[in-house]
Amino acid sequence: MKDTTTNNQNRRSFLKASGQLIIGFNLFPFLQFCANPENQTTLSAYPGIEERPHTEKAIIDSWIRLDAEGFVTVLTGKQELGQGIRTALMQIAAEELEVPFDICHIINGDTAQTANEGYTAGSNSVEGSGSAIRQAAAEAKYFLIQEAAKLWQVNIDQVEVNNGEIHGPENKKISYWKLLDGKFLEGKITGEAPIKNPSNHVIVGKSIPRADISKMIKGEPHFIHDLRLEGMLHARVVHPPSYNAKLEALDESEISQLPGVVRIIVDGSFVAIVAKREYQAIKAREKIIEIAKWESTNIKPAMGDLFSDMKNKASKPKEIEASPTINQTIKQAKNQLKSTYRKPYTMHGSTGPGCAVAQWDNQKLTVWSPTQGVYPLQNTLADLFSIEKESIRCIGMPGSGCYGHNSADDVSAEAAMIAKHLPNQPVRLQWMRDNEHRWEPYGSAMQLTLEAGMDQNGKITSWKTEIWSDTHSTRPNGNAGHYVSARHLAEPFEFKKGGFSGGSYRNASPLYDIADKALLLNDYEGPLRTSALRGLGAYGNIFALESFIDELASSASMDPFEFRIRNLKNNRAVEVLNTLKSKTDWDNLSDETKSKCGIAFAQYKNSAAYFAVMVTLENEGEKLKIKKMIGVIEAGQCINPDGLINQTEGGMIQSASWTILESVQYNEKEIISTDWNSYPIFRANDIPEIEVHIINRPEEKPLGAGEAAQGPVAAAIVNAVSNHLGKRIYELPLREYFS
Amino acid sequence: MKTVTLTVNGKKTKHELDPKEPLLYVLREEFKLSGAKYGCGLHQCGACVVLVDNQAEPTCMNACESFEGKNIETIEHLSQNNKLHAVQKAFFEAQAAQCGYCLNGMLISAVALLRNNPQPNKSQIKDALQQVICRCGTHPRFIKAVENAISQK
Secondary structure, three states, X not given: OOOHHHHHHHHHHHHHHHOOOOOOOOOOOOOOOOOOOOOOOXXXXXXXXXXXXXXXXXXXXXXXXXXXXXXXXXXXXXXXOOOOHHHXXXXXXXXXXXXXXXXXXXXXXXXXXXXXXXXXXXXXXXXHHHHHHHHHHHHHHHHHHHHHHHHHOOOHHHOEEEOOEEEOOOOOEEEHHHHHOOOOOOOEOOOOOOOOOHXXXXXXXXXXOOHHXXXXXXXXXOOHHHOOOOOOEEEEEEOOOOOOOEEEEOOHHHHHOOOOEEEEEEEOOEXXXXXXXXXXXXXXXXXXXXXXXXXXXXXXXXXHHHHHHHHHHOOOOEEEEOOOOHHXXXXXXXXXXXXXXXXXXXXXXXXXXXXXXXXXXXXXEEEEEOOOOHHHHHHHHHHHHOOOHXXXXXXXXXXXXXXXXXXXXXXXXXXXXXXXOOOOOOEEEEOOHHHHHHHOOEEOOEEEXXXXXXXXXXXXXXXXXXXXXXXOOOOOOOOHHHOHHHHOOOOOOOOOOOOOOHHHHOOOOOOOOOOEEEEEEEEOOOOOOEOOEOOOHHHHHHHHHHHXXXXXXXHOOOOHHHHHHHOOOOHHHHHHHHHHHHHOOHHHOOHHHHOOEEEEEEEHHHOOOEEEEEEEEEEEOOEEEEEEEEEEEEOOXXXXXXXXXXXXXXXXXXXXXXHHHOOOOEOOOOEOOOOOOOOOOOOHHHOOEEEEEEEOOOOOOOOOOOOOOHHHHHHHHHHHHHHHHOOOOOEOOOXXXXX | OEEEEEEEOOEEEEEEXXXXXXXXXXXXXXXXXXXXXXXXXXXXXXXXXXXXXXXXXXXXXXXXXXXXXXXXXXXXXXXXXXXOOHHHHHHHHOOOOOOOOOHHHHHHHHHHHHXXXXXXXXXXXXXXXXXXXXXXXXXXXXXXXXXXXXXXX
């Protein structure tokens, strides 16, 4: 434990020495993040805490700080993406510390303050950051109890905690803050502190409302888009008309005379405009688009040839799960089946286009960013500008929902590239709708061939999967070539796609109990830019896998629930399916009703949350409509039931939209899905009734849940449509069948 | 440049600016209001809607001068004396948000609906929210929240 009176000086001098800007940090420190938006006077205002750098993950202070009298500040390297992580992590901290939830505050990813927790991705935040915070909070409480026992010279078991107050014999009591007396919790996380028994939980497991929603309903500044700094300039970028286009000519003089224009930046084929007002930047961008001349090369292959190109380009597939016997065991089985499935390129389609603010001062860079990872951003910007990463501060701020690797990192890099031309001035860059639709990295198109053998009792004996897919992750993790605009500079950074990640075969290996399995992957270099979209390959893989399961069930003349359960050994999976069966009253549904239903199941990544869903269709004129979706999710210990339901409902609707409506369109010249008319997604009139049921297992560890619904919903819709039409559907989207 | 007179949240003010500048940017830069958001600039997504004479109207394309003489209300003006509007309250109670970027559009569209039709049915609620893009899939909660707002009135 160190004394703040001696250390504050050092900390202040650190801040000075680091030359970093304080502006923007704790943007709204005096706002009350009280859970009830109307009841904001019961607590005094949270004063915020002084900035302190993160030192190492192994000390309590890296996660839990009691600097502000009467308040707890939680630190996490993870970002709020609309998934409610701020609330869930504060619940975990409040529970272990035994303090009221309302006094907790949280600081998300900031390279000057929080731990490096990589990307907020893969449904890992509660499992990862949550367990670190839980342990740190337990250690903090344990340490404080020991300190109190020492102070009162009593035994530790004579001391207990209630609402942030420590109680001892003879009515002795002292608050956490009084006991600490300005010192920091700089003790090591030893792993010795006892963790609360889940049966005693009073905050974890409760549907505590999200405090950020109380700000958003009032239109208060919340998003990176709302950040306004003194003297801030507005920028726009003009991306090339297609991926490989090169700038041939641009009469800059025509642009620099336009009202409000501060700077036009042309570096190779990277073109940006900076103006005093946002609208002036937009007008200047329009003019640039009108007069710039580009040399373009055609996009190949043509859309219609995409899936044949995948097969033509493939050589020898990688054996992800090898089986020398697979072809033979399939051949020898009583029943055999083989099908091929296809999904198109799909978009993240964030509602608000990417936005970031950057400022350079004395060779030091600060970027306010909606990125999923402030540290990877810092690393990659260091590569881009050839400077030490210590000279860069990245501050994470809420963006529009990203659902994976969207424009957030690109726009952050571009803002920094632009601001470099205008030192000492903050520059805000926002993408326009067409920037976002045309330049975000899409979820890859995929082709999947599944083959299986089955015995006479409907038991699957062998299963072979072959995948053709482009990469599902091109996140910039230290290599500036991953920023599209860095590839367009006069001295371009090379984009090295580098090791196709495991994303392509995520969830491709069946969870079902099958004696002989093989999994083959063909990495495909496709025509469009791709990266991580919610669920990665799991969406396409589960669409195929769970469609194929229905085909097998039908070929075995078995009920789809019964068939799945017969082939599963995993008890938690079986319970999810049985719960869905009872929630949908499956056994009492008429055959006619069942002919409009489809079910599907998956455990996300075969290691995270379990999810099963039933989709019911209805007729609308000659077309179909989704009438209802009922989902059951099991994510181990549930931190915030309403938060889990909210995110699952959202995943179900997003997946239904992908499955029924969505496919990125392009011609030989350019991407032609440029806005919401050319790339329609679900709107209010498409929304079915929706029900989500939770199986809570407080005794189990929490499992990542944010992506669990994506794959199963696709398969359930396909199964329902196939049942209804009496013919199997193999290719997404399903637009032609729906109203 | 021209003097444009706008009535925003009950106050009439004069501004020297390009009269063709869409209202959205004027609200965000001149008035420092950040509730209305840029989403598409094409009147396709509803992120930028405000109440214009009690109708939910997009602001990202139409020139600010075309709003002269009209009564403009933004999301920031809905709660009065720290008391939430019934629709805001219902949205909070239903926890009707994920990322929240579309909330302005959803809330303003709901308020406009209820001002013009105090007892809408579900299909009218959906129609009113149809113009607003929500990528998180929070629609069931928006619809539920509007239904709750009606019953609480």
